[in-house]
């Protein structure tokens with residue numbers, strides 16, 4: 001499995017689109033190609049040179065900075081659009097926990113994670129020993145998305161039951177480069193060794209996508225540490241869902 005990141009709106013939204021291809025057959029998908037002027041040249045180069053055979057567009061949720069490029073991309077690549085029900089031009093909404101394949105060796109599992117939007121889907125990719133999860137605006141490195149269409153309970157389920165149950169060595173590919181901002185907030189909540197490690201990591205890496213794992217996130221992502229007494233103390237709450245709600249309020253106000 002080969003993963004190619006395409007940064008979009010750098011310095012503004014700091015979004016990422018991703019091209020993921022099967023090494024043997026070259027079959028590939030593009031995830032959240034939201035800004036066609038930045039994505040199409042990459043797709044053109046890779047398809048024209050035979051590096052990839054694009055087979056579908058995948059969206060993590062309907063927001064414009066994720067699914068807003070579909071109509072333009074479809075003019076150049078008339079392909080199926082796999083995504084949540086509210087994504088522009090969606091042709092296929094996979095059921096929770098259903099799987100599909102890319103080429104010979106990549107197996108993808110769709111994970112419904114409603115909260116940031118009700119149509120949020122994370123995609124768990126597996127190719128032999130390699131594992132990656134594309135989390136859109138549900139899980140960020142050291143943080144999580146805003147609860148625009150959902151509740152603390154839904155985000156807890158998304159992060160701590162669904163994503164938290166993936167193998168620890170699964171690499172995390174979020175929809176935005178928000179790590180530095182998330183660190184700023186995390187160090188207000190805790191200064192333990194895990195947060196210090198996250199801080200150092202963010203200082204040393206301009207781009208952080210694919211460089212942390214679900215195992216790392218369980219250690220340093222404060223939204224995945226709701227039972228941790230340090231986090232509970234910082235929020236003034238002890239019940240996990242109240243801790244989740246309070247963390248999000250504190251982060252929104254930070």
Ligand SMILES: [Zn+2]
Pocket residue numbers: 061063066116137
């Ligand atoms: Zn969003």
